[in-house]
Amino acid sequence: MSLNRNKIAGYLVLIGVSQFLLLMIVSEALYPDYSVKYNYISDLGVGKTAIIFNTSIMIMGIMVMIASILLNARKYYTPLLFLVGLGAFLVGAFPETTGLPHLIAALITFLFGGISAIVVSIRRNYFWAVLGLVTLIALVLYVVKDYGPLGIGGMERIIVYPEIIWGISFGTYLTNVK
Numbered sequence: 001m002s003l004n005r006n007k008i009a010g011y012l013v014l015i016g017v018s019q020f021l022l023l024m025i026v027s028e029a030l031y032p033d034y035s036v037k038y039n040y041i042s043d044l045g046v047g048k049t050a051i052i053f054n055t056s057i058m059i060m061g062i063m064v065m066i067a068s069i070l071l072n073a074r075k076y077y078t079p080l081l082f083l084v085g086l087g088a089f090l091v092g093a094f095p096e097t098t099g100l101p102h103l104i105a106a107l108i109t110f111l112f113g114g115i116s117a118i119v120v121s122i123r124r125n126y127f128w129a130v131l132g133l134v135t136l137i138a139l140v141l142y143v144v145k146d147y148g149p150l151g152i153g154g155m156e157r158i159i160v161y162p163e164i165i166w167g168i169s170f171g172t173y174l175t176n177v178k
Helices: 006-028 041-045 047-070 078-093 098-123 126-143 148-175
Strands: none
Touching: 006 041, 006 047, 006 148, 041 047, 041 078, 041 148, 047 078, 047 148, 078 098, 098 126, 098 148, 126 148
């Protein structure tokens, strides 16, 4: 019985992203006085919830990087996927208290996550392109500090949630590729 590398990669992405989503929600619930409107997601990586959040995002990053390596190297999107995983890992390795290293890691994750969703959508699922565009537009608004009524935390989630939806959808897609 031969192992299907796409299927394994799909399960790695699916499990990695799903566990991060669930543990991010757990961290939000455990973090004292946390506000999805006014707190950064990365606030979860310091204090009482640091071990949960940072470990979870690093696990997701490792699983996405391994998945990108398992995918056929000739696939045009594997370097993008690897960068998403690397950025996520570095977000956990360099919590927001580290300043610039954390900001660079978050930017890598946000930017290449949105780009990956768009690039991978070609000939597959155009809804992924919409998710990627939402991420990139929200990222621009975030960078220029135009948060609107969502607040800084809400706008950051408009960057991150489409990437999470795409990751779960893409992972599921890979598990079904023959």
